[in-house]
Amino acid sequence: MAVKTVEDLFLHELSDTYSAEKQMTRSLPQMARAAADPQLAQAFLDHLEETRGQVERIDEMVEILNLKLKRIKCAAMEGLVEEGKDLIDEIDKGPVLDVALIGAAQKVEHYEIASYTTLIALATKLGYTPVLPLLQASLAEEKATDDKLGKLGQAAAIEEAVQA
Template structure:
């Protein structure tokens, strides 16, 4: 990455998270199919819909700012998605797998929270108020998803403990 300005950094981070969101859209159906807990499967379904909206928000940020995204693949998300696939392949379907799926999903959420938080700060410094408003909405959704997963983990992990 060659970033000479904060705006370059903003474009890079936005391009990176755009790639990340696209990868998540492809990965979520597999997580949903692997989940045995109905609430977890539903959470993955809801997050898929939410993620599609987040991609649309990034498109709005691009439109509002006139910036051009770079074509790139988010290597961090690629690794996190791969970890999720490994979990599905290696753990028998049931409560322990559900617990592992939640852990994998929370890693993704924490990556997104960090990225959107950074984008909000950069957008504010770069005086892009509409972009910041859109990015803050996504940041709030990511935090909410993480909280829902934490709450779900309490019951799923207890079930896994007894499995």
């Protein structure tokens, strides 16, 4: 896709974010199954539901702005998902893997936070005000998930991993 205008860039970024969110809907159940800590597994499942809602919000934005998403694959998310799979394959299930999964998930959240922040800035400049609340809602969810993961990581998981 040739990006020549800010409108093209917004569409590219939205398409990329859509791909990233779709990839996460496939990855989060695997992360939940790999987690030993029930709270962590539940956090992944809770975020799966939020992620499905974020995909729906992007569909809603497309409709509101009368856009057609580009068929692209988010390479950054593909790499982050692959890193998570490698951790699951290489580390035995237990507290050490849980800590690794928290870190991997936070990398994803930080990427998504950057994506939504960029989309909000572009939408603001382009006057796409009807979609701003949708983008802001997704951004708020990503930040809340990052915070929740950070608290889980600071809690018992790391202590258990150090003792293991």
